Amino acid sequence: MYIAATTAILITMSLALARALLGPTVFDRVLAVNMFGTKTVLLLSVIAFLYGRPDFLDLALAYALINFIGVLAVLKFVQDYRVRHGATDIEH
Amino acid sequence: MMELLLDIASWFLLIIGGAFVFIGGVGALRMPDFYTRMHAASLTDTLGTILVLTGIILQAGLTLATIKLVAIMVFLLLTSPTAAYALANAARLSGLAPERELSNEKRP
Numbered sequence: 338m339y340i341a342a343t344t345a346i347l348i349t350m351s352l353a354l355a356r357a358l359l360g361p362t363v364f365d366r367v368l369a370v371n372m373f374g375t376k377t378v379l380l381l382s383v384i385a386f387l388y389g390r391p392d393f394l395d396l397a398l399a400y401a402l403i404n405f406i407g408v409l410a411v412l413k414f415v416q417d418y419r420v421r422h423g424a425t426d427i428e429h
Numbered sequence: 430m431m432e433l434l435l436d437i438a439s440w441f442l443l444i445i446g447g448a449f450v451f452i453g454g455v456g457a458l459r460m461p462d463f464y465t466r467m468h469a470a471s472l473t474d475t476l477g478t479i480l481v482l483t484g485i486i487l488q489a490g491l492t493l494a495t496i497k498l499v500a501i502m503v504f505l506l507l508t509s510p511t512a513a514y515a516l517a518n519a520a521r522l523s524g525l526a527p528e529r530e531l532s533n534e535k536r537p
Binding site: 338339341342344345346348349350352353355356359362364365367368369371372375376378379382383385386391394395397398401402404405408409412415416419 | 439440443444446447448450451453454455457458463466467470474477478481482484485488489492493494497498500501504505508509511512513515516519520522523525
């Protein structure tokens with residue numbers, strides 16, 4: 338059953354990557370990267386039990402925190418960039 | 430007997446969680462609008478996280494791994510809706526308008 342969950346999470350990660358590459362606006366890309374990060378945490382947790390290595394849970398815990406801070410930092414950067422450059426288009 | 434029940438429950442949760450995660454991925458790829466894509470991605474993120482991590486917790490039993498998994502789940506449940514809110518807020522402030530439903534005579 339770990340295999341089924343791992344497969345579903347991996348397929349979802351590839352779909353999120355496709356959205357990150359396709360996404361017309363910068364917010365689509367940030368959304369896809371955020372989703373990719375959450376799925377990475379889930380994948381690490383499942384793999385820790387699939388291979389019987391509970392050390393991976395520490396990596397998942399650290400990644401959950403880093404992912405959140407990273408998404409907020411990217412959003413802050415996008416907003417500041419748009420204010421500084423007076424950008425009116427959202428196609429990036 | 431108890432072991433078998435726990436196994437069945439955790440397999441059920443893992444499979445349902447995997448299905449939710451997959452549905453969220455398909456929705457994030459195929460929905461027509463940014464806000465609908467965010468709806469699909471963020472909601473299934475939260476529910477898929479709860480289901481998959483609860484399924485693993487049932488397999489782990491009362492060990493140190495359970496504490497770590499609960500910590501991961503608490504962090505994800507706090508941060509995932511916050512990130513979705515910040516993302517929608519930033520998109521709305523930057524002028525990305527949601528697609529409105531057109532009436533019949535205006536529909537191209």
